[in-house]
Every structure is written in structure tokens, then in C-alpha cells.
Amino acid sequence: MxxxxxxxxxxxxxxxLVCVIISTVVVWQFRSVQVNEDRSQVENLKMTELQDELIxxxxxxxxxxxxxxxxxxxxDSIKNKESANNQLVQDLKRASQLAGLSSVKGQGVQIxxxxxxxxxxxxxxxxxxxxxxxxxxxxxxxxxxxxxTATSEVRQAGNYMMVNSQQTSSPFVIxxxxxxxDLFRAITMVGGVxxxxxxFIGFSISKSEDILISAVKDNGxxxxxxxxxxxxx
Amino acid sequence: MKISxxxxxxxxxxxxxxxxxxxxxxxxxxxxxxxxxxxxQEKRKQTMQRISSETKLSEQLKSEIKKIEKDNISLYAxxxxxxxxxxxxxxxxxxxxxxxxxxxxxVHGKGIIVTIDxxxxxxxxxxxxxxxxxxxxQQDIVAIINELRKGGAEAISINGExxxxxxxxxxxxPTIIINxxxxxxxxxIKAIGDPQLxxxxxxxxxxxxxxxxxxxxxxxxxxxxxxxxxFLLNKGNGEE
Numbered sequence: 233m234x235x236x237x238x239x240x241x242x243x244x245x246x247x248x249l250v251c252v253i254i255s256t257v258v259v260w261q262f263r264s265v266q267v268n269e270d271r272s273q274v275e276n277l278k279m280t281e282l283q284d285e286l287i288x289x290x291x292x293x294x295x296x297x298x299x300x301x302x303x304x305x306x307x308d309s310i311k312n313k314e315s316a317n318n319q320l321v322q323d324l325k326r327a328s329q330l331a332g333l334s335s336v337k338g339q340g341v342q343i344x345x346x347x348x349x350x351x352x353x354x355x356x357x358x359x360x361x362x363x364x365x366x367x368x369x370x371x372x373x374x375x376x377x378x379x380x381t382a383t384s385e386v387r388q389a390g391n392y393m394m395v396n397s398q399q400t401s402s403p404f405v406i407x408x409x410x411x412x413x414d415l416f417r418a419i420t421m422v423g424g425v426x427x428x429x430x431x432f433i434g435f436s437i438s439k440s441e442d443i444l445i446s447a448v449k450d451n452g453x454x455x456x457x458x459x460x461x462x463x464x465x
Numbered sequence: 466m467k468i469s470x471x472x473x474x475x476x477x478x479x480x481x482x483x484x485x486x487x488x489x490x491x492x493x494x495x496x497x498x499x500x501x502x503x504x505x506q507e508k509r510k511q512t513m514q515r516i517s518s519e520t521k522l523s524e525q526l527k528s529e530i531k532k533i534e535k536d537n538i539s540l541y542a543x544x545x546x547x548x549x550x551x552x553x554x555x556x557x558x559x560x561x562x563x564x565x566x567x568x569x570x571x572v573h574g575k576g577i578i579v580t581i582d583x584x585x586x587x588x589x590x591x592x593x594x595x596x597x598x599x600x601x602x603q604q605d606i607v608a609i610i611n612e613l614r615k616g617g618a619e620a621i622s623i624n625g626e627x628x629x630x631x632x633x634x635x636x637x638x639p640t641i642i643i644n645x646x647x648x649x650x651x652x653x654i655k656a657i658g659d660p661q662l663x664x665x666x667x668x669x670x671x672x673x674x675x676x677x678x679x680x681x682x683x684x685x686x687x688x689x690x691x692x693x694x695x696f697l698l699n700k701g702n703g704e705e
Binding site: 242243246249250253254257260261264265278279282283285286288289290291292293295296297299300303304306307310311313316317320321323324327328330331332333355356359360363364366367370371372373380381382383384385386387450455456457458459460461462463 | 540
């Protein structure tokens with residue numbers, strides 16, 4: 233027979249009460265520690281983002297500072313009438329390289345995209361490769377002999393591709409001048425452009441010490457200025 | 466069993482002691498937690514201050530760069546005026562032309578402004594709940610820029626960053642990096658050129674149709690005169 237009296241005695245009730253209080257305290261404690269941990273994790277995440285931002289801004293300022301130092305030196309040599317001519321020639325050289333008006337050479341990579349029997353290279357594949365190369369510091373780019381300028385388009389038109397309004401087709405030879413190792417690594421990294429694209433189309437890449445990239449002509453076809461006018465200060 | 470005085474005397478103090486211990490333990494922990502929290506807050510504040518001072522520095526550097534460049538240009542112009550055989554003047558005109566075509570000068574003219582943002586439809590209203598379809602990606606921006614180039618754009622900028630031959634659009638989480646600077650949605654893309662041709666080319670492109678399909682807010686407006694700012698840094702482009 234169950235001894236009800238014994239079960240509901242004061243002693244056992246007291247023990248039960250204490251147990252309930254202790255377990256409540258333990259759970260409460262545990263939970264609040266967890267909440268605090270979660271909160272600090274969120275705060276930490278925001279911190280790393282802020283730190284990235286700071287590093288990015290610092291790098292940017294370093295570049296600006298370098299350019300400023302360079303300009304100061306140029307300014308000194310322009311002030312001297314004798315060296316001004318040399319400086320002008322150098323400035324012109326750099327400006328025409330930036331615009332794409334002079335051919336350039338240097339180290340870099342060459343990528344060849346080819347159609348497969350069932351799948352053709354599209355606009356998007358070429359654009360993706362170009363964007364990735366630019367993101368990895370490419371300074372000059374060319375697609376099948378066409379220099380990529382600020383206004384160069386890639387247009388799919390039936391079986392052809394139009395680049396700088398010139399008709400071209402597979403294989404697409406993309407040349408890029410820049411740090412060859414950086415460019416190569418960026419394209420061939422795991423989950424990168426090469427891995428994504430070679431599943432569908434032919435994709436090969438090689439580093440080279442001597443990439444030659446052609447110039448565009450200032451004849452209004454690629455670089456246009458029918459609508460834009462310089463803002464005079 | 467009978468309730469003994471003794472057991473009460475033992476239980477009550479133990480109970481009170483236990484509660485005291487618990488309260489004490491919690492206060493210590495809370496203090497520690499709030500200490501680390503305060504430390505993180507403090508560090509955050511410092512980092513934000515450093516970012517804002519770096520941003521200030523960058524504005525300062527930019528205006529200094531522009532000042533010296535202006536000085537250089539006026540020096541060249543002065544020499545050109547004095548130039549008798551015309552050789553210097555010829556080179557200087559070529560320089561101005563190259564800088565203009567390279568995107569190193571502020572330009573203005575007819576054109577369009579495209580604004581594009583992430584979709585704002587509540588998640589529950591979307592049939593396809595893949596949230597990736599409702600945000601702007603780097604390939605969207607790359608495709609839009611390419612469409613504008615197809616439409617004969619002469620100068621393009623994204624959120625004020627001039628798009629030059631070496632400009633990439635890089636995805637970085639919720640932001641997109643353009644010319645080494647991070648930008649968040651909405652994106653404002655300016656293009657100078659024939660407004661109607663730019664408009665038609667973009668509206669008839671597969672990318673536009675795709676963005677519309679996923680209800681991404683994209684608006685295109687034509688303008689009689691817009692300004693597209695210059696690209697500031699110029700780095701060497703290989704060797705000649």
C-alpha cells in the first residue's frame with residue numbers, strides 16, 4: 233500500500249520546492265548566457281564588416297596619396313620649361329593608353345573560349361570573363377583583336393558576336409595585361425569562372441610574359457563624342 | 466513522518482543560501498557580459514571614427530589631386546600659347562583629347578538615368594521564394610552596362626563612379642564594388658548618348674525583361690542634359 237502521508241510530508245515537499253527553484257535558476261542562468269553570446273556574436277559580425285570598410289578606405293587613400301605624390305613631381309617638372317615638353321609627352325602616352333588609343337604590351341593571361349557542338353559561347357560568358365579580369369586588376373583587355381575601351385560592347389547577333397561593331401566568332405581569344413599570377417589565380421580559383429564555364433564550353437587559359445594588345449582608332453566608331461561635351465571649369 | 470523543527474531549520478537556510486548564490490552568480494556574469502559588450506561597442510565607435518577620418522582624408526586628397534591637375538593643365542596651356550612652331554600645342558591638344566576619351570574629364574550632354582533597386586515585395590507574396598531572384602547582382606549591372614554600350618553610350622557612371630575600360634563591378638555581399646569603392650542599392654546609372662536609342666536598347670534587352678519579371682524596380686528616364694563625372698585615379702596601362 234502507498235504511504236500517501238509519507239509522500240506529502242513537509243520534508244519531501246520542501247525538497248521538491250528546492251529542486252524546482254534550483255532548476256529554474258539553472259535554466260534561467262543558462263538562457264541569459266546564451267542570449268548574451270548571440271548578441272556579442274552579432275556585434276562582432278558588424279565589427280568585421282566595419283574593419284573591412286576601414287581597410288578598403290585606407291587602401292584607397294594610399295592610392296590617392298601615391299597619385300598625389302606623382303602629380304607633385306610632375307608639377308615640378310612642368311614648372312621648368314625645359315622638362316615640360318618631356319612631361320607632356322609622358323602624360324600624353326599615359327592618357328592615350330588609358331583611352332585605348334595606343335597599343336600596349338606586358339605580362340598577363342590569354343584565355344580562349346570555344347563553342348561546343350551543342351553549346352555556343354554567349355555574350356554573358358565573355359562579359360563574365362572580362363569583368364573577372366578587370367576585378368583582378370587587368371589594365372588592358374582585348375577580344376579577338378578588338379581593344380576593350382570604356383564604350384566597347386559585346387553583342388550576340390545570331391551565330392556571330394559583335395565586338396566594337398566588328399563581326400567575330402568562336403574561338404574567342406581574350407587577352408589581358410596585368411599581374412599574370414593574380415589574373416590566372418582569379419580565373420582558375422575553385423568555384424571560379426573557369427570551373428563554371430568549362431562545363432558548358434571550351435575554356436583554356438595560359439600565362440604569358442609578353443601579351444600584345446592593339447589600339448583603337450579615334451575615328452568615332454568605338455570611342456564616340458557625338459553627344460558628350462567636356463564640362464569647362 | 467512528522468515535521469521536525471530541526472529539518473525546517475536546516476532547509477530554510479539552505480534555500481536562502483541557494484537563492485543568494487544564484488543571484489550573486491548572475492550579477493557577476495551579467496557584469497562580465499556587459500563588460501565585453503561595452504568593449505565591443507567602444508571598439509566599434511573607434512573604428513567608425515577612424516573610417517570617417519579616412520573618408521575626410523580621401524576627400525581632401527581628391528581635391529588636392531584636382532587642384533594640381535588643374536595647375537598642370539593651365540601650365541601646359543600657357544606654354545602652348547607661347548609655342549611658336551606649334552609642336553607643343555599639337556601634343557597638348559592630343560593630351561586633352563585622350564583624357565576626354567579616357568573618361569578623365571567631367572562631361573555633360575543628352576542621356577538617360579537608370580535607377581534600379583532590390584525588390585520590395587513581402588516574401589510571402591512571392592510564388593518562387595528564392596530570395597536570390599529579387600536582389601541585384603553584379604551580372605545584372607554588368608549586363609545593363611553592356612546594353613547601354615550597345616545603345617551607343619559615350620560616358621557611363623554608376624552611383625557617380627565613372628565606368629572606364631578597366632572598371633569592374635564586383636559583388637561583395639549586399640554591396641557592389643565599383644572602382645574599389647563599395648556601393649549599396651539603389652543603383653543610379655547615368656549614360657550620355659542618344660536618349661531614345663539608349664532607352665529602346667535597354668527596354669528591349671533580355672536583362673530588362675528578366676528584371677521586370679521578378680518585379681525589381683527599374684526606372685529609365687531621358688534627360689536633355691546630365692553630367693557624368695570623371696574617373697579620378699589613373700594607373701598605368703601596360704607599356705607602350
